[in-house]
Amino acid sequence: MPTKKNGDSQINLHELQSRLKESATYPRQVIAEIQRAAETGIYDIRGWGAKRSVPNFDDLLFLGASMSRYPLEGYREKCTTSVTLGDRFASKPIELKIPITIAGMSFGALSGSAKEALGRGATIAGTSTTTGDGGMTPEEREHSELLVYQLLPSRYGMNPDDLRKADAIEIVVGQGAKPGGGGMLLGQKISERVAGMRDLPKGIDQRSACRHPDWTGPDDLAIKIQELREITNWEKPIYIKIGAARPYYDTALAIKAGADVVVLDGMQGGTAATQDVFIEHVGIPTLPALRQAVEALQELDMHRKVQLIVSGGIRSGADVAKALAMGADAVSIGVAALIALGDNSPAFEKEYNSLGTSAGFYDGWHEGRDPTGISTQDEELAARFDPVMGGRRLANYLNVLALETQTLARANGKSHVHNLEPEDLVALTIEASAMAGVPLAGTDWIPGKK
Amino acid sequence: MSLEYDLASGSTRELNKKLHALGIANKTDKICVTNPNGAHALAVGLTRPLKVNIKGHVGYYCAGMNQIAEVNIDGNAGPAVAENMMSGYVTVTGNVSHYAGATSHGGTLLVCGDASSRCGISLKGADIIIKGNVGHMSAFMAQTGRMVICGDAGETLGDSIYETKLYVRGSIASLGTDCVQKSMTEKHKNELETLLISAGITGADAAEFNRFGSARKLYNFKVDNADAY
Numbered sequence: 001m002p003t004k005k006n007g008d009s010q011i012n013l014h015e016l017q018s019r020l021k022e023s024a025t026y027p028r029q030v031i032a033e034i035q036r037a038a039e040t041g042i043y044d045i046r047g048w049g050a051k052r053s054v055p056n057f058d059d060l061l062f063l064g065a066s067m068s069r070y071p072l073e074g075y076r077e078k079c080t081t082s083v084t085l086g087d088r089f090a091s092k093p094i095e096l097k098i099p100i101t102i103a104g105m106s107f108g109a110l111s112g113s114a115k116e117a118l119g120r121g122a123t124i125a126g127t128s129t130t131t132g133d134g135g136m137t138p139e140e141r142e143h144s145e146l147l148v149y150q151l152l153p154s155r156y157g158m159n160p161d162d163l164r165k166a167d168a169i170e171i172v173v174g175q176g177a178k179p180g181g182g183g184m185l186l187g188q189k190i191s192e193r194v195a196g197m198r199d200l201p202k203g204i205d206q207r208s209a210c211r212h213p214d215w216t217g218p219d220d221l222a223i224k225i226q227e228l229r230e231i232t233n234w235e236k237p238i239y240i241k242i243g244a245a246r247p248y249y250d251t252a253l254a255i256k257a258g259a260d261v262v263v264l265d266g267m268q269g270g271t272a273a274t275q276d277v278f279i280e281h282v283g284i285p286t287l288p289a290l291r292q293a294v295e296a297l298q299e300l301d302m303h304r305k306v307q308l309i310v311s312g313g314i315r316s317g318a319d320v321a322k323a324l325a326m327g328a329d330a331v332s333i334g335v336a337a338l339i340a341l342g343d344n345s346p347a348f349e350k351e352y353n354s355l356g357t358s359a360g361f362y363d364g365w366h367e368g369r370d371p372t373g374i375s376t377q378d379e380e381l382a383a384r385f386d387p388v389m390g391g392r393r394l395a396n397y398l399n400v401l402a403l404e405t406q407t408l409a410r411a412n413g414k415s416h417v418h419n420l421e422p423e424d425l426v427a428l429t430i431e432a433s434a435m436a437g438v439p440l441a442g443t444d445w446i447p448g449k450k
Numbered sequence: 451m452s453l454e455y456d457l458a459s460g461s462t463r464e465l466n467k468k469l470h471a472l473g474i475a476n477k478t479d480k481i482c483v484t485n486p487n488g489a490h491a492l493a494v495g496l497t498r499p500l501k502v503n504i505k506g507h508v509g510y511y512c513a514g515m516n517q518i519a520e521v522n523i524d525g526n527a528g529p530a531v532a533e534n535m536m537s538g539y540v541t542v543t544g545n546v547s548h549y550a551g552a553t554s555h556g557g558t559l560l561v562c563g564d565a566s567s568r569c570g571i572s573l574k575g576a577d578i579i580i581k582g583n584v585g586h587m588s589a590f591m592a593q594t595g596r597m598v599i600c601g602d603a604g605e606t607l608g609d610s611i612y613e614t615k616l617y618v619r620g621s622i623a624s625l626g627t628d629c630v631q632k633s634m635t636e637k638h639k640n641e642l643e644t645l646l647i648s649a650g651i652t653g654a655d656a657a658e659f660n661r662f663g664s665a666r667k668l669y670n671f672k673v674d675n676a677d678a679y
Contacts, residue, residue, distance in 0.1 A: 155553040155572060158534055160495055160515040187670050199555065199574040199593045200612055204669040207610070209591065213571040214530035214552040220510070223490045227511040230466045231495030 044276040047365030049268045054285040057319040059432030072410040079406045080416045086237020086260035097126025098402040103334035104150045106132025108194045109272035111382035114374040119144030121394025136162040153209040156198040170239040176269030176312040179243030179283045182210035189368040191377040218253040225258045244289035251296035266312025270335040273366030286312040288435035294327030317404020325420035340397035341390040451479045458485035473498030513540045532559045551578045579649045616662040630665045
């Protein structure tokens with residue numbers, strides 16, 4: 001029996017634990033946060049996305065083939081994964097080999113070599129990667145066959161030459177981790193190069209605005225899109241990225257404003273640095289957001305005409321297949337891509353421990369002390385990261401996602417992953433059934449539908 | 451080469467295509483655009499040494515993301531004229547709406563009339579010269595570059611300003627958070643005189659202006675400054 005010395009008395013820990021009653025209202029994590037807030041006087045800022053449990057793709061199942069649905073032969077019968085994005089108005093839409101893209105992450109939040117690895121991995125897998133706040137680096141452009149250039153409220157590094165070099169333009173209205181919030185890149189990550197790209201002095205906190213500086217509302221946005229199209233000769237697909245706040249209306253308004261592609265980011269989507277209270281308490285999960293966005297597309301007769309990319313908690317081919325079955329045209333990954341590069345690797349456990357954390361829990365991406373060299377501007381740490389190896393790891397992971405998606409599509413008798421449909425899905429819980437709009441398993445019942 | 455383009459019988463798309471194709475031989479082409487009638491996104495994304503003269507009022511984003519070209523708007527301009535300009539020179543003979551010169555990195559925007567709210571928002575290096583007054587929240591989060599306001603400024607001028615220099619001749623309704631008056635040294639007077647002369651402004655003496663900029667108290671987040679946000 002384990003014992004522990006406490007003064008002169010011996011305490012039986014097993015007995016103690018069985019007698020102690022933890023408060024449901026004040027569990028240990030809540031107590032620790034109150035104590036931390038009292039000590040520091042500032043809210044908790046961290047990276048990653050929502051860590052709370054919410055209904056998600058794990059709460060859905062595929063039915064698979066049966067008497068009335070014929071499966072396709074694995075490794076023999078073709079199941080294609082290609083997707084075209086942006087053919088509504090753009091003269092040069094994007095062709096992806098797989099329906100999985102890399103989400104926008106900034107040079108500044110990530111090291112230059114990590115950005116390069118994202119480009120390398122995406123290119124090997126035949127998909128696109130995306131810039132972020134702070135502009136486009138030459139390394140990123142060079143190593144990304146298909147690069148989406150973000151137009152963000154801060155306009156840090158916004159340059160018409162880079163706009164013309166991009167393969168698509170993504171106007172960022174919101175982000176799933178913080179719909180309605182801006183950002184802050186803390187001074188310790190502002191190296192000379194990052195500062196130069198953002199036209200600000202080195203070492204100061206860089207506030208990323210929460211609203212665009214030159215338009216307000218969807219009517220203005222339509223004109224902003226016209227300007228971007230005029231500058232780029234109507235060649236580039238225009239994406240509009242929204243955080244999952246009011247996805248039905250926001251998707252409808254994005255379509256009205258003239259988007260070629262809507263990017264919808266659920267609350268599980270990652271961030272480089274945001275207040276914990278914002279990440280955990282604003283926005284809705286990816287599951288209901290996706291259903292509402294698809295409903296808006298269908299009601300406007302724009303489903304499959306304006307493409308929908310969904311992100312926020314996509315981890316496996318099962319997640320990809322379920323998102324496509326619910327009506328998405330493609331998905332996007334951020335946190336999972338960083339993990340594939342090596343983030344939170346157990347190989348760095350000792351260094352994580354020295355930062356007061358552990359592999360699998362590290363979310364201090366804003367602090368610039370990432371031992372893997374991924375979310376840092378510290379040259380010594382960044383030099384640890386090999387962009388060629390990182391790119392290979394990401395490509396491997398993307399290939400696995402694609403293979404898993406194909407496996408599930410074939411099992412449901414689909415020769416293209418886009419042929420997956422809501423009819424192939426059931427839900428394990430009443431909540432997921434209501435949110436995803438698919439029946440509770442073993443019933444014909446969808447809460448809220450007659 | 452000197453050309454004319456009539457938007458009454460043409461289109462924005464056709465005009466911009468024409469403008470993007472001009473100036474290839476590295477010589478300054480001139481083009482006069484008539485009947486703009488408030489059209490949006492005119493003369494955007496120019497990259498060559500053109501001289502564009504637009505006779506009339508324009509809508510949103512005229513001369514947006516300009517590089518090198520000189521654009522003269524003989525009238526009023528709608529929101530975000532010369533937004534994100536990189537270089538070149540944009541002149542508006544009349545008044546301008548919100549967000550004039552927003553996020554501009556370089557070049558000069560000269561407004562002969564008044565500017566509405568948020569003029570020079572997130573300015574990133576350009577010079578903005580306003581002969582008249584500017585509206586509220588002008589130079590909000592302005593990062594670098596210079597703004598010369600020959601008239602009065604509205605409420606919360608320079609809120610959350612970084613390193614942009616503001617020269618104001620008239621009254622200021624109020625200064626924004628972290629924006630303070632700074633000393634007007636000979637160096638600053640000389641800098642301002644050069645700007646005024648380059649803009650052809652003869653009726654204003656540099657000695658009549660005051661200089662404003664950042665107190666730099668909000669550059670790094672401190673919880674004790676929370677009341678300022």
